[in-house]
Amino acid sequence: MASDDKSKHPGLSGYDPDNLQPWSVQVITSVTVLGVVAVALRLLSRRLKQQPIWWDDGMIIFSACWNLAVVGFIFAMYSTGMGIHADKLDPEDIVMMAKWLVVAEILYAWNLGWTKLSLLLMYYRIFHFPYFKKMMWVVGAFVWAWVICITFLFIFICVPVQKLWYPQLPGHCIHQVGTWISNAAATILTDLVILLMPIPEIWKLKSRKAEKVGLTLAFGLGFFVVFASAYRTSVLFTYSSIDPTYTLAATAGWTAIELSAGIVSACLPTFLPIVLYCARRFGIKRRVALQADGDAPLTFGSSGNPFKFGNNRSHRVESNTLSEENLSGGRNSDSVYGFPNHTDSDEIVYRAAEMGSDTLASLESKLRPDMKGCGHAVRSCRAKGTVDKKNNIPLHGIMVQKVLKQSASKG
Structure with missing residues (x-):
């Protein structure tokens, strides 16, 4: 039981000397x-x-x-x-x-x-x-x-x-x-x-x-x-x-x-x-582009010339839709942490198609196993249905093969 008498003990410096x-x-x-x-x-x-x-x-x-x-x-x-x-x-x-x-x-x-x-x-x-x-x-x-x-x-x-x-x-x-x-x-x-x-x-x-x-x-x-x-x-x-x-x-x-x-x-x-x-609620929007200018790597949150493919359409994604592999149930495209999937096979194939066969050969080791040789469909092709049903080859896979053939003929 505390009494009203003052304590004989000193208090701590920076704190109340009598009662904390x-x-x-x-x-x-x-x-x-x-x-x-x-x-x-x-x-x-x-x-x-x-x-x-x-x-x-x-x-x-x-x-x-x-x-x-x-x-x-x-x-x-x-x-x-x-x-x-x-x-x-x-x-x-x-x-x-x-x-x-x-x-x-x-x-x-x-x-x-x-x-x-x-x-x-x-x-x-x-x-x-x-x-x-x-x-x-x-x-x-x-x-x-x-x-x-x-x-x-x-x-x-x-x-x-x-x-x-x-x-x-x-x-x-x-x-x-x-x-x-x-x-x-x-x-x-x-x-x-x-x-x-x-x-x-x-x-x-x-x-x-x-x-x-x-x-x-x-x-x-x-x-x-x-x-x-x-x-x-x-x-x-x-x-x-x-x-x-x-x-x-x-x-x-x-x-x-x-x-x-x-x-x-x-x-x-x-x-x-x-x-x-909160940014969207305040009307702030941020879009990012997948770029392929020179040797610059694919980035999120970048600006400048967007990467173009096929019919010159810019492939853009929202900055808050980055990839995350969720161990509780597969891959989810909406990342909570904001880490880009910088070895995604889709982007690698697009970049290889743009830059030629030598680049494709150097990036072959980075592709998913099902993408080796561009013989199977990837996420983007499945989403768009752009698959050659006759040969069962994704259309951008055909384009990569054309790039390879053109490079071989030039050589």
Whole structure:
């Protein structure tokens, strides 16, 4: 029970010196709501593009619900006096807060694991390179090995466990703040690795530098979770076992910020459909062309001379209809993430037909197996019905064969 007398313990610099409970409630509530809103916007993006809900979406929903459980235990600590100086509370309240803290620490570690797993599943959904998937398995295995390890450290930080809230009991404890800092270091390291993983793949895309910069920024926005983790680490040093109830409040507040920042970070790359929808509502339209001028690669979001084929029609697509192979059910043309399918066989055949047989030969290895030699129909031909029924050859496949014959005759 708090008394009206002034505490003999000093307050933290930059915070209310007497009571951190109002600050704790405001911060924890606001960032938790922000995390829930981010997940809701992610689901709205899926609905706008009629995208199926996959494991990465389910995992971030689960992580958001788990975060609510963590926040619930933080408020349980609040109810026992967290944010008030220890000399203003009953000893039994301090003991109860220490018990709630152990549970909250364990749930916190697992919450970070669920959020990181959601990000890795999102990468698995949109990147289809064997070496990249192996790297995801390695990172994921490290994350969960550490989560299990830190769980045992949090539980058995003191032996016997009761010594954590009854210091006078015989036994021994490892340094509590040191355990927190080691967990924070591992968290920051894995955050950096996971956030940097897609950057090299983005810069391998056959698209313009401006688009690569835009995609890098979209994924790079998640780096604010690294800032939150780093600042929380600095706050850990303000904890004092002499005044645990008051000094723990700042750490608890930044813990809630870190967890919500991770959830928002995992959702940010999926917001493209909402951005495009809002742009259309404001009358902003952006069209992109598939180009073939000189040696320039096929790009999305480019300007200039459109690629022309056959009867000089420009082949244009909306910028929000980029390809994504969805592991939950095949290929979907409406990409949530905005990654162009830069090795699509349709575009390769069009480019080869435009530039001649030498180019076709050099690009042969990039074609889908059913497109080798242009002997089968592709998506664009099936959609338009432009297939020579007599020879069962797609019309633009015939055109490519004519290019080859013309090149051979010239040679």
